[in-house]
Amino acid sequence: MPELPEVETVVRGLRETLPGRRILAVRLGKTDFIDDPAALEQHVPGKRIEAVRRMGKFLVFDLHSAAGSSSEQHHLIVHLGMTGQLITMPREAPAAAHTHVYFELDDGRDLRYIDPRRFGRMALVSPEGHREMLGHLGVEPLEISEDEFRAKLAGRRSRIKALLLDQSVLRGMGNIYSDECLWWARIHPSRLAANLDRDAVRRLHKAVRKVLNEAIAKRGSSISNYRDSNGDMGEFQARHRVYQRQDKKCFRCATLIRHSIVAGRSTHFCPQCQPAPRSRRPTRKSGTTRKNKSARHRRT
DNA sequence: CTTACGGCCTGGGTGC
DNA sequence: TGCACCCAGGCCGTAA
Numbered sequence: 654m655p656e657l658p659e660v661e662t663v664v665r666g667l668r669e670t671l672p673g674r675r676i677l678a679v680r681l682g683k684t685d686f687i688d689d690p691a692a693l694e695q696h697v698p699g700k701r702i703e704a705v706r707r708m709g710k711f712l713v714f715d716l717h718s719a720a721g722s723s724s725e726q727h728h729l730i731v732h733l734g735m736t737g738q739l740i741t742m743p744r745e746a747p748a749a750a751h752t753h754v755y756f757e758l759d760d761g762r763d764l765r766y767i768d769p770r771r772f773g774r775m776a777l778v779s780p781e782g783h784r785e786m787l788g789h790l791g792v793e794p795l796e797i798s799e800d801e802f803r804a805k806l807a808g809r810r811s812r813i814k815a816l817l818l819d820q821s822v823l824r825g826m827g828n829i830y831s832d833e834c835l836w837w838a839r840i841h842p843s844r845l846a847a848n849l850d851r852d853a854v855r856r857l858h859k860a861v862r863k864v865l866n867e868a869i870a871k872r873g874s875s876i877s878n879y880r881d882s883n884g885d886m887g888e889f890q891a892r893h894r895v896y897q898r899q900d901k902k903c904f905r906c907a908t909l910i911r912h913s914i915v916a917g918r919s920t921h922f923c924p925q926c927q928p929a930p931r932s933r934r935p936t937r938k939s940g941t942t943r944k945n946k947s948a949r950h951r952r953t
Numbered sequence: 954c955t956t957a958c959g960g961c962c963t964g965g966g967t968g969c
Numbered sequence: 970t971g972c973a974c975c976c977a978g979g980c981c982g983t984a985a
Contacts, residue, residue, distance in 0.1 A: 769964065812956095
C-alpha cells in the first residue's frame with residue numbers, strides 16, 4: 654500500500670521528467686474517485702506542470718497556465734489509496750486494466766492513473782482548496798525533531814500505534830511502517846503515548862527516521878500492487894521485520910511474531926521485544942472469543 | 954475536547 | 970471448476 658516511502662518514490666520518479674511538460678489532454682474512465690471530474694477536464698488541458706511534490710501520502714502537482722495569461726494557480730492533488738498507481742508510458746502503450754485517467758503529455762507520453770479498487774482520490778483545486786484539503790495534515794515524519802516529536806506525544810491518551818497512523822499528527826505513516834517502527838523501537842503498539850518514557854520516545858523517533866529512510870532507499874514496499882512511476886516494484890518488503898510475518902521468528906529474539914487488532918487495525922509485533930503494557934482497564938468483554946484461526950500463509 | 958469504533962468504498966484471494 | 974464471502978487501508982461520521 655502506498656505510504657510515505659512509496660509515494661516519495663513515485664514523486665521522485667515523476668520529478669525526473671514531468672516538470673516543464675505540458676498536459677495536452679485529459680481522458681477519463683470511471684470518475685467516482687474524482688472530486689469534480691468536469692473541472693479536471695476543463696482546466697487541466699493546456700496547463701504546464703511546474704512541480705511535483707509530496708505531502709504525507711498525497712502527491713501534489715503544481716500547474717501553471719502555459720499562456721501565462723491569468724495568475725490563477727491550480728494544484729492537482731492525488732491520493733493513491735490502497736491500490737492506486739501513477740505511471741508514465743508511451744501514448745501507444747496498451748491500456749492496463751482499471752486505468753481511469755489519462756494525462757496526455759507534450760512529449761508523446763501519457764501519465765496514467767490506474768486503480769483497481771478506486772480507494773484513491775483525485776482533485777483539481779485552487780490554493781484555497783489546497784489548504785482546505787491538506788491543511789489539517791501534521792508534520793513530515795522525516796522533518797520532525799526529537800523534541801517536537803516528544804511534544805506531540807505528551808499527554809496523548811491514545812495508543813501509540815493509533816497516533817502514528819493519525820495523519821493530523823504525523824503525515825505519511827501507514828500500517829506497514831507503523832508496525833515496523835514500533836518493532837525497531839521495541840514498543841508495544843498498545844502502549845499509551847503519554848506513558849512512553851524519554852528513552853522510548855527517543856528510540857521511536859530514531860526508528861521512524863531509520864525505517865522511512867531505508868524504505869525510500871529501497872524504493873518502497875511492493876505489498877499488494879504497488880509500483881513506482883516506471884511500473885517497477887520496490888524492494889523494502891524483503892526487509893520487513895514484523896509486517897505480515899505473524900508466526901515467523903523475530904529477527905532479534907526468535908520469538909514468534911504475533912498478529913492482533915490494535916486501534917482497529919491489523920497489527921504485527923514481537924511479544925518478547927515489545928512487552929505489553931500493564932493490562933489496561935479491562936476492555937469491555939466484547940467478544941473475548943477471539944477466533945484464533947489457523948495460521949494463514951500469505952504470499953508476498 | 955479527546956478518543957473509540959463501525960461502516961464504507963471494491964475486487965482479489967481464500968475456503969468450501 | 971465455481972462461487973460466496975472475508976478482508977485490505979484510509980477516512981469519516983457518530984458515540985462515549
